[in-house]
Amino acid sequence: MKAVLALADGRVFEGKSFGATGEAAGEVVFNTAMTGYQEVLTDPSYRGQMVTMTYTQIGNTGINPEDIESKQLYLSGFIVKEYHDCYSNWRATMSLDAYLKENGVVGIQGIDTRALTRHLRDKGAQNGIISTVDSDHESLVKKARAVPSMAGLDLATGVSCDKPYHWTEKLWDLEAGYTAATPDELKYKVVAYDFGIKYNILRCLVSAGCDVTVVPATFPAEEALAMNPDGIFLSNGPGDPEPMTAVIENIRKFVGKKPIFGICLGHQLLGLALGGKTMKLKFGNHGSNLPVMDLETRRVEITAQNHGFSVDIVSLGHACELAHENLNDQTVEGMKHKDLPIFSVQHHPEASPGPHDSHYLFGRFVELMEKGKA
Numbered sequence: 001m002k003a004v005l006a007l008a009d010g011r012v013f014e015g016k017s018f019g020a021t022g023e024a025a026g027e028v029v030f031n032t033a034m035t036g037y038q039e040v041l042t043d044p045s046y047r048g049q050m051v052t053m054t055y056t057q058i059g060n061t062g063i064n065p066e067d068i069e070s071k072q073l074y075l076s077g078f079i080v081k082e083y084h085d086c087y088s089n090w091r092a093t094m095s096l097d098a099y100l101k102e103n104g105v106v107g108i109q110g111i112d113t114r115a116l117t118r119h120l121r122d123k124g125a126q127n128g129i130i131s132t133v134d135s136d137h138e139s140l141v142k143k144a145r146a147v148p149s150m151a152g153l154d155l156a157t158g159v160s161c162d163k164p165y166h167w168t169e170k171l172w173d174l175e176a177g178y179t180a181a182t183p184d185e186l187k188y189k190v191v192a193y194d195f196g197i198k199y200n201i202l203r204c205l206v207s208a209g210c211d212v213t214v215v216p217a218t219f220p221a222e223e224a225l226a227m228n229p230d231g232i233f234l235s236n237g238p239g240d241p242e243p244m245t246a247v248i249e250n251i252r253k254f255v256g257k258k259p260i261f262g263i264c265l266g267h268q269l270l271g272l273a274l275g276g277k278t279m280k281l282k283f284g285n286h287g288s289n290l291p292v293m294d295l296e297t298r299r300v301e302i303t304a305q306n307h308g309f310s311v312d313i314v315s316l317g318h319a320c321e322l323a324h325e326n327l328n329d330q331t332v333e334g335m336k337h338k339d340l341p342i343f344s345v346q347h348h349p350e351a352s353p354g355p356h357d358s359h360y361l362f363g364r365f366v367e368l369m370e371k372g373k374a
């Protein structure tokens, strides 16, 4: 069946349908990871977006029940060059096509994803429509233009959990698979704010020795402080951080009281809570091969990223300093408070399926909590 992708600026790509049929809308972004499409599909931070993979063959490893990053698929469309229905992996239980169909995600295959990526890189990420029911270019472009802009959208509050819960699962082990931590392994009490949290972040926290209670985005700081945690964690999530004013106000109440660690949206919300500003980037960074320098050690790490917004470090004045820098576009990759045990990164140190270069950041959080206890 024919499928068409139309962008708001009038560019149109014709391809073939895979996954669910129908019509989907969202901001079109490109992801440069060569592996891990399943993690992309289940990353809540992609809510409201349609993702094109720059890697050309997608589907080869099928879908398995262990590599999901959340309870459902959040992106609204999936765009690939060459879909492979014949999958091969020892853990796979179904094909990507069947998975997208089961979850109602519209896909398009057989388009020139290199041309699409170059277009997005030159013109910037923009809204689009994938359709299997309308093939009229003019009508589709019109629909793409009517999609609301990502800037100004609070999408995170809607993907958060409803009530607090406890997480005990550790990182995956080749022989044992996923196992739960025993109480004696968990030394640091952490309240983790869920703005669309990825499972592997929770596993990294637990494997680093954290006793994790996950709480909804709107959970009052007073109640979190009453739990007497050793540290506060702020998660990744979709959308623009700026409209999340109540959440930002809530985060401010932890400053000076507890060690804080933020990842991606959590990092941006922390920047805003500390009085800084955020901005939308031209096309952002989405992939698992992005070089970053830790300015403290001068070590370069290859990171996984998925963001369209960024913190303006200058707007933070003298409170925070730049701690990590993106070596591709020189954007703010991490910051740390000059006087308080507070730090955050724009990239994803939990990176599942990898790279694991930035795993040490969970250790840094634990060190801050250990100092706080002492």
Ligand SMILES: NC(=O)CC[C@H](N)C(=O)O
Residues within 6 Å of the ligand: 045, 235, 236, 237, 238, 239, 240, 241, 263, 264, 265, 266, 306, 307, 308, 309, 310
């Ligand atoms: N992965 C994330 O947390 C993404 C943060 C935010 N939604 C952005 O696009 O920049």
